[in-house]
Amino acid sequence: MxxxxxxxxxxxxxxxxxxxxxxxxxxxxxxxxxxxxxxxxxxxxxxxxxxxxxxxxxxxxxxxxxxxxxxxxxxxHEPLAYILGRREFFGMTFEVGPGCLVPRPETETLVEAALDAVRGHPNARRLVRVADIGTGSGAIALSVAQHAPNAQVFAVDVSSEALQWAGRNMRRFGLQDRVVLLTGDLAEPLSEPVDVLLANLPYVPTEEFEALPAQIREREPRIAVEGGPEGVELIARLAQQLDAHLSPVAAAIFEVGAGQISWVEELVTRALTEAGRTGLDVRHHRDLRGIRRTLEVRVGYPTG
Ligand SMILES: C[S@@+](CC[C@H](N)C(=O)[O-])C[C@H]1O[C@@H](n2cnc3c(N)ncnc32)[C@H](O)[C@@H]1O
Incomplete structure (x- = not known):
């Protein structure tokens, strides 16, 4: 050239x-x-x-x-965001690179739902405890912390490489006083119940993963994208942990793949119902392309 x-x-x-x-x-x-x-x-x-x-x-x-x-x-096939070292998400500039997923625009739908759930929580005038399971770059956790000053956020990831990016971004935005980074599997590292639990876990089925573009398949961490043979294995496992980690009035919000929302709704509502939770309020949120991308299940929230 x-x-x-x-x-x-x-x-x-x-x-x-x-x-x-x-x-x-x-x-x-x-x-x-x-x-x-x-x-x-x-x-x-x-x-x-x-x-x-x-x-x-x-x-x-x-x-x-x-x-x-x-x-x-x-x-x-190196992702553009890795070369530039940054990606805009929810009006903020996140540092990204090998080891963490590049935040996607459709995930902003989850952040909007999360902020709504935080603001509508009965504890909104005091402190609302939020968990982001599978935090990656910290895109969700840090956007929520930045835009909801009443949120105390626990950001969990099983990948220590990803958590290094989350830590870098947390310091970049000066959010250390309200964000705690935790290493471990799904909700296990949480030591107290949370009011709003968020998760954008990997949800691409193994077979579909093999057909993804090289810049995702070869360059982004497989652990951040592939969700097992059916795609929803991790979400299903987290659904089983929900009751133990949600406060009596709580919201659980998941990003899902196109066409997965009913399946995930069934997994989450069944797990909560079997645990004795009643009065579930289920909401679907569409992304900018009109895809039902985010499932929200509220438990015990005031109505209206
Ligand atoms: C789809 S990425 C989402 C990253 C970020 N939250 C976002 O929305 O851009 C999924 C994240 O889940 C993490 N993850 C995968 N399995 C996990 C597990 N068992 N427990 C906790 N985190 C996990 C991955 O390391 C990855 O960072």
Whole structure:
């Protein structure tokens, strides 16, 4: 890409976007043009607006070479967010990299439901205890802590690598006084009942995992994506732990895969009913694509 003498930045980016599109035909995610603009910005220290404005300038050999190196990483399916080292989520910039899942836009649906549940909880004027099971980068836990000053958040993950990213982000946002990071399996590390329990656990069935784009299958942690042969194994296990970890008035909110919501609703409501909980209030929340993405089950909440 650096051969052939001086190049206008506009032409360099156009060619790079076409190449990316061809190679990443099966990868979902960001638009190719946006990606190359961001990568050129990273290579040169310019923000995206200035990259676009500089289109008719000639790329310096050093910039062209640095850009070519970043492009090569992207061509090899390294996720854009890992290369940039960051991803926007719920209006906040999270640091991300190998070892944690890149937060997805559809997960913002869960955060919105979580904030609603925190604000509507009878303890809202005091302290609402929240758990985020499978916290990864801390996207959910930290967004809730940031936007609900009355929330005390326990962020759990079985992966210590993922928790390192969560810790980095927790310090980045200065939320150490209200967020506690815990290592372990599902809800087991929680030492007290919580009022709002959140979980975006892996839910992709093994067979579907094998067909995912390379940038997910080969680069993001398998433990963050693959949920077992049926996809819902971890969610089913967490459902069995719910009663022991939820306070008398509580909400449990799960992100699920497309088409899984009824199945997960059945798992969660059966587990709670068998444990003697009554008056369950079940809600489905759709993501921006209209998919029923988030299941919420409230127990004992005031109505109205
Ligand atoms: C789909 S990712 C979600 C990450 C983050 N919460 C988000 O929404 O972007 C699932 C997370 O669950 C964690 N996980 C997988 N199995 C777990 C288990 N048994 N107990 C706790 N966390 C687990 C993974 O390490 C990963 O960070």
């Amino acid at each position: 650096t051969s052939g003498g001086p190049r206008f930045i506009r032409d360099l980016l156009h060619e790079a976007a076409q190449r990316l599109q061809a190679v990443h035909a099966a990868d979902d995610g960001d638009d190719a043009r946006l990606q190359v603009e961001l990568l050129y910005g990273l290579a040169t220290g310019l923000d995206r607006a200035r990259v676009i404005a500089a289109g008719s300038d000639v790329a310096s050999p050093a910039a062209a070479e640095a850009f070519a190196t970043l492009m090569e990483r992207r061509i090899q």
